[in-house]
Amino acid sequence: MTDAATHARTDALLDEELRLLDAYWRAANYLSAGQIYLLDNPLLREPLKPSDIKPRLLGHWGTSPGLNFCYAHLNRVIRARDQDMIYIMGPGHGGPSAVANAWLEGTYSEVYPEVSQDEAGMARLFRQFSFPGGVPSHVAPETPGSIHEGGELGYSLAHAFGAAFDNPDLVVACIVGDGEAETGPLATSWHSNKFLDPAGDGAVLPILHLNGYKIANPTVLARIPEAELVALFEGYGYRPYLVSGDDPAVMHARMAEALDLAMDEIADIQATARRGGRDGVRPRWPMIILRTPKGWTGPREVDGLPVEGTWRSHQVPLAGVRDNPAHLAQLEKWLRSYRPEELFDEIGRPVPQVRAQAPQGDRRMSANPHANGGLLLHPLVLPDFRDYAVPVDEPGTTFSEPTRVLGSMLRDVVARNPDNFRIMGPDETASNRLGAVFEVTDRVWEAERLPTDEHLASSGQVMEVLSEHLCQGWLEGYLLTGRHGLFNSYEAFIHIVDAMFNQHAKWLKVTRHLPWRRPIASLNYLLSSHVWRQDHNGFTHQDPGFLDVVMNKKPEIIRVYLPPDANTLLSVADHCLRSRDYVNVVVAGKQPVLNWLPMDEAVVHCARGIGIWEWASTDAGADPDVVLACAGDVPTLETLAAVDLLRRHLPEIRVRVVNVVDLMRLQPDTEHPHGLSDREFDSLFTTDKPIIFAFHGYPYLIHRLTYRRNGHANLHVRGYKEEGTTTTPFDMVMLNDLDRFHLVMDVIDRIPALRGRAGHVRQHMMDERFRHRAYTREYGQDPADINEWVWPY
Numbered sequence: 001m002t003d004a005a006t007h008a009r010t011d012a013l014l015d016e017e018l019r020l021l022d023a024y025w026r027a028a029n030y031l032s033a034g035q036i037y038l039l040d041n042p043l044l045r046e047p048l049k050p051s052d053i054k055p056r057l058l059g060h061w062g063t064s065p066g067l068n069f070c071y072a073h074l075n076r077v078i079r080a081r082d083q084d085m086i087y088i089m090g091p092g093h094g095g096p097s098a099v100a101n102a103w104l105e106g107t108y109s110e111v112y113p114e115v116s117q118d119e120a121g122m123a124r125l126f127r128q129f130s131f132p133g134g135v136p137s138h139v140a141p142e143t144p145g146s147i148h149e150g151g152e153l154g155y156s157l158a159h160a161f162g163a164a165f166d167n168p169d170l171v172v173a174c175i176v177g178d179g180e181a182e183t184g185p186l187a188t189s190w191h192s193n194k195f196l197d198p199a200g201d202g203a204v205l206p207i208l209h210l211n212g213y214k215i216a217n218p219t220v221l222a223r224i225p226e227a228e229l230v231a232l233f234e235g236y237g238y239r240p241y242l243v244s245g246d247d248p249a250v251m252h253a254r255m256a257e258a259l260d261l262a263m264d265e266i267a268d269i270q271a272t273a274r275r276g277g278r279d280g281v282r283p284r285w286p287m288i289i290l291r292t293p294k295g296w297t298g299p300r301e302v303d304g305l306p307v308e309g310t311w312r313s314h315q316v317p318l319a320g321v322r323d324n325p326a327h328l329a330q331l332e333k334w335l336r337s338y339r340p341e342e343l344f345d346e347i348g349r350p351v352p353q354v355r356a357q358a359p360q361g362d363r364r365m366s367a368n369p370h371a372n373g374g375l376l377l378h379p380l381v382l383p384d385f386r387d388y389a390v391p392v393d394e395p396g397t398t399f400s401e402p403t404r405v406l407g408s409m410l411r412d413v414v415a416r417n418p419d420n421f422r423i424m425g426p427d428e429t430a431s432n433r434l435g436a437v438f439e440v441t442d443r444v445w446e447a448e449r450l451p452t453d454e455h456l457a458s459s460g461q462v463m464e465v466l467s468e469h470l471c472q473g474w475l476e477g478y479l480l481t482g483r484h485g486l487f488n489s490y491e492a493f494i495h496i497v498d499a500m501f502n503q504h505a506k507w508l509k510v511t512r513h514l515p516w517r518r519p520i521a522s523l524n525y526l527l528s529s530h531v532w533r534q535d536h537n538g539f540t541h542q543d544p545g546f547l548d549v550v551m552n553k554k555p556e557i558i559r560v561y562l563p564p565d566a567n568t569l570l571s572v573a574d575h576c577l578r579s580r581d582y583v584n585v586v587v588a589g590k591q592p593v594l595n596w597l598p599m600d601e602a603v604v605h606c607a608r609g610i611g612i613w614e615w616a617s618t619d620a621g622a623d624p625d626v627v628l629a630c631a632g633d634v635p636t637l638e639t640l641a642a643v644d645l646l647r648r649h650l651p652e653i654r655v656r657v658v659n660v661v662d663l664m665r666l667q668p669d670t671e672h673p674h675g676l677s678d679r680e681f682d683s684l685f686t687t688d689k690p691i692i693f694a695f696h697g698y699p700y701l702i703h704r705l706t707y708r709r710n711g712h713a714n715l716h717v718r719g720y721k722e723e724g725t726t727t728t729p730f731d732m733v734m735l736n737d738l739d740r741f742h743l744v745m746d747v748i749d750r751i752p753a754l755r756g757r758a759g760h761v762r763q764h765m766m767d768e769r770f771r772h773r774a775y776t777r778e779y780g781q782d783p784a785d786i787n788e789w790v791w792p793y
Contacts, residue, residue: 028071029100034126035129036059040127060095062213066211068101119344153177154469156186168200179215193285197458198269282448370481377520380484399595428488428490490541494525532589547663571602631663631696702715
């Protein structure tokens with residue numbers, strides 16, 4: 001079979017092999033249906049009665065038989081080839097299938113001994129599914145062998161490729177549902193084959209499962225002409241093999257042949273590349289297009305309406321079974337059609353012939369160590385971040401570009417960890433000033449290369465594609481299989497992956513309570529090109545709201561860092577790269593900013609996460625009149641400039657400057673592991689003095705974090721309030737009332753003793769705002785007193 005798309009049509013299995021394969025499939029189907037319906041009587045030792053049925057029927061049958069079919073056949077491949085393989089289930093709510101196969105393989109009972117491989121264990125297996133206190137209906141973290149949670153569609157293929165990168169012996173079988181294939185992230189993910197290096201990476205075998213329907217509607221790819229379908233995937237660069245039908249005997253033979261062809265082709269592609277025989281030609285990786293009826297082997301008709309092969313089989317084909325004797329009888333007939341007495345012995349254990357269809361030990365997809373990546377995780381070999389320190393003899397007198405400084409450190413992280421660290425980003429690694437990494441690596445690129453291209457190669461540790469979804473999915477798959485990485489992005493557009501971040505954070509939250517799941521490397525976001533330095537790109541690029549999304553997740557998972565300069569960024573980055581089971585969000589600028597702290601002080605300040613900057617404060621030995629707090633590089637700059645103005649115009653005012661690096665420190669210690677106790681918070685901010693807080697993001701987030709603090713009534717927050725345009729950097733902060741002049745006005749307005757006698761100063765601050773606004777409108781840039789300001793003390 002040499003055609004790009006080939007219908008598998010010959011008998012590839014002996015009759016006995018076919019019989020055993022079908023027996024395993026029937027067992028998995030029986031267990032899948034049993035989880036949806038049965039509360040008791042798991043092996044149908046007695047006729048079904050209403051009390052055997054769950055009171056609430058939840059779950060999704062329609063996709064389960066196809067998933068089980070693929071699983072059974074992939075097990076055959078693993079056994080025949082001793083293949084290292086994991087299985088990703090993209091179709092939504094494929095949980096019954098994943099759990100059924102893990103139990104058949106014995107892994108489920110190893111992980112959860114109470115769910116034993118016998119009749120009592122089967123009863124517990126059935127009862128727990130979609131049941132209070134049990135397990136979800138999708139492929140959740142609780143399911144052995146899973147790295148992909150199927151509750152939200154679109155990410156399976158990106159996860160699969162992420163798992164394959166730097167895993168040369170691994171094949172990732174990814175079942176893509178035809179409903180899922182309609183999502184934007186999945187449609188983009190087909191292009192991942194342009195980033196897979198056959199010499200150094202593993203392989204992904206996509207299996208597009210066309211069962212024709214979503215919840216209530218047909219699917220696009222199942223309803224287009226076959227020639228168009230084939231042309232689509234040939235256009236993506238794949239070699240599709242088509243397997244279609246509804247006769248199990250015929251379909252087993254076809255699927256076996258297609259898989260053998262695909263696996264042979266993968267082996268040939270990799271062997272050719274690994275002996276240097278590619279000649280720069282991008283391989284055409286195989287994929288399988290599997291077309292089966294939705295709800296295959298389930299009820300063909302219910303109440304006179306077709307079910308198998310229609311949308312009606314998507315969830316629960318037979319509803320109201322407890323109250324409808326006809327449905328109860330039909331359910332029993334359906335379950336008995338799998339002939340469970342042939343599949344399970346007298347104690348309820350799968351018979352030896354069925355158990356023998358599963359691979360052994362770590363070769364079981366439900367027990368593969370890659371699907372529990374913490375088992376394979378090795379710490380990064382990190383350089384000493386202090387070696388990249390920017391000299392700071394006096395605070396606030398010299399400038400550097402923080403992310404450019406970090407880039408030098410990341411260059412050496414890349415060099416020291418050539419096969420377990422990658423940087424993902426949507427075409428912005430150089431733009432975000434991390435270009436030093438290209439001194440030691442290239443961007444991965446398997447498509448055509450031209451002489452004018454720079455830093456493109458078949459292998460590399462930087463991955464760029466203009467899809468935040470794809471970057472996030474690749475990195476998640478990479479982390480979940482035991483490696484490390486960093487995602488750098490423009491701050492405004494990281495919102496594109498809000499939902500993906502949510503799912504990963506939920507995954508981490510659940511796995512923390514599963515002792516058999518080992519910790520994985522943290523998901524690290526570096527958000528640069530941020531809201532206050534997107535003045536040239538305008539309103540569309542100005543949005544710090546990802547921090548608000550992040551703060552909705554469980555406190556033990558989330559960390560948010562706002563380092564104010566280069567040395568604090570180096571310290572924060574080192575901490576994040578060493579951490580486990582977190583989502584770390586680091587917001588740092590790429591434009592020149594003042595250097596505030598020498599490295600030794602930066603390390604201490606980052607370890608504290610929050611602290612008084614004594615060198616900038618004027619309240620030593622006395623209570624402050626006002627607390628000026630800041631979080632973020634631009635807010636820190638404006639706060640310190642405001643302190644300068646206060647010293648010059650109102651020198652009698654005692655000012656305390658508090659800088660926040662770790663945003664979570666603002667929460668109470670009862671709410672977050674990094675939180676401050678009330679006593680610590682009060683010692684920094686006081687309980688009765690005005691607090692003017694200059695914040696990088698939306699002001700209400702600070703109020704949300706501190707609303708129960710003693711001094712909250714005195715807290716006034718300045719931040720981004722959705723005012724933006726194409727303008728100058730200083731005009732941006734003025735538009736949002738975060739500028740130094742407005743901060744001084746806030747101080748005057750909130751210290752009662754100043755309201756009368758500081759009127760002239762307040763008016764002067766207003767005049768300065770007008771003057772600077774007028775200057776930008778005439779000259780198109782900020783005046784020198786802004787651009788050249790340094791800390792004068």
